[in-house]
Amino acid sequence: MSDRDAAFQEYFAARSDAMRGTAYLLCGDWHRAEDLVQQAFTKLYLAWRRIERHEALDAYTRQILVRTFLSERRRGWFRFESTTEELTDSAAPPGLHPEDRMVLLEALAKVPPKQRACLVLRYWEDMSIEQTAVVLKCSEGTVKSQAARGLQTLRGLLSQQERVR
DSSP states (O other): OOHHHHHHHHHHHHHHHHHHHHHHHHHSOHHHHHHHHHHHHHHHHHHGGGOOOGGGHHHHHHHHHHHHHHHHHHOTTOOOOOSOSSOOOOOOOTTSOHHHHHHHHHHHHHSOHHHHHHHIIIIISOOOHHHHHHHHTSOHHHHHHHHHHHHHHHHHHHHHHHHHO
16 A cells, blocks of 8 residues: 555545534435545545645545535436435434434525535534635635525524424
8 A cells, every 4th residue: 555545544534424424414314425425535535646735634625525515416417315214313412402403404404505515614614704715616705695594594494393393
């Protein structure tokens, strides 16, 4: 095994779980998240020898992941199907109600993809507006407006679900 392959393998082992969590928040399905992570790391591996700044690998990998997600959402021929009604998620931290998390994830899955990407990057990944704009290849104003619209959409969906209960 070359040094290049060993370095990539080490990075993959260390960061794939975190990227899988981000992918899940983007797509709402663990199986699809696994596919997105696999595609993102495949693209990363193909560019591995050209990468000079290994301290920025997380940002670059996250950028690949989000762009892969958005690219697939734009394709009209690709249909997303839920394979099960049961969520295969980990247990909620003590003091939180698992139902609330399920409701939030269900609502997040209904937010339009670009808005969802903004919400995940800004509030889950805790990225700045500037960092989010770089990842999404858009202006800072677009990030602000997409995040604001995403939050508004999410709040509306959550209030609808609250009324149904």
